[in-house]
């Protein structure tokens with residue numbers, strides 16, 4: 001079937017059907033399948049691949065294999081949906097359960113036991129110093145620090161309802177007050193979390209400040225020391241000078 005290159009959704013559908021991830025997702029659904037909600041599941045799988053496609057476009061990560069990735073995402077979503085709903089089909093349909101490693105989009109859904117185990121696993125958080133965060137303060141590369149967390153909001157700047165300038169002005173410093181003062185909604189806060197890239201390393205901020213302080217103080221101490229030593233040398237020199245003058249006057253009188 002020839003598919004217009006201008007219609008990404010149809011291309012995705014065609015590729016998805018060609019890949020045939022699972023029998024349940026092929027062709028028009030039978031009455032039984034329709035009852036079992038297969039069509040909804042298929043659209044959900046396509047939507048899953050399509051949202052990945054759009055996100056890559058937004059992030060400027062679109063490459064030659066864009067559709068393949070989206071199809072793989074749709075397939076892995078489909079397999080996941082099948083896996084979740086396998087009871088509906090009484091085991092007649094064989095689907096491979098996607099893993100976190102091979103599922104590119106939202107195809108992988110952990111079982112309650114897996115989700116529980118993951119919660120207990122320590123997560124590795126990237127730490128950034130304020131110095132490092134403040135290096136990203138341009139329209140193309142914009143990080144902001146809110147409530148001890150670092151967010152890369154570069155891709156969101158153009159969409160920000162309050163304009164990009166207010167966000168750019170809030171870079172390079174703790175922007176918690178600015179963010180709170182704007183009275184952001186719950187949705188805005190949830191959206192913000194999707195841009196989190198790490199946490200602020202607050203322990204290291206004290207060190208550069210201390211270094212700057214000690215650099216500023218160093219020449220003062222040195223000058224004071226030189227001044228003091230000058231004073232101490234001046235006293236014996238003055239005493240010596242006075243005694244020379246006095247003895248000279250005394251000798252002249254004699």
Ligand code: HEM
Pocket residue numbers: 144151153156160161162163166167170175178179182183184185186187188191192195
């Ligand atoms: C710290 C810097 C920020 C400032 C000063 C700021 C300021 C504002 C202002 C003034 C508005 C109101 C716009 C209007 O009503 O016309 C607004 C709305 C909004 N902002 Fe921000 N903003 C900041 C950062 C962010 C970030 C990082 C996000 C999300 C990633 C965000 C998400 C939103 C959303 C979704 C709205 C729409 C209203 C709402 O749902 O609360 N903002 N912002």
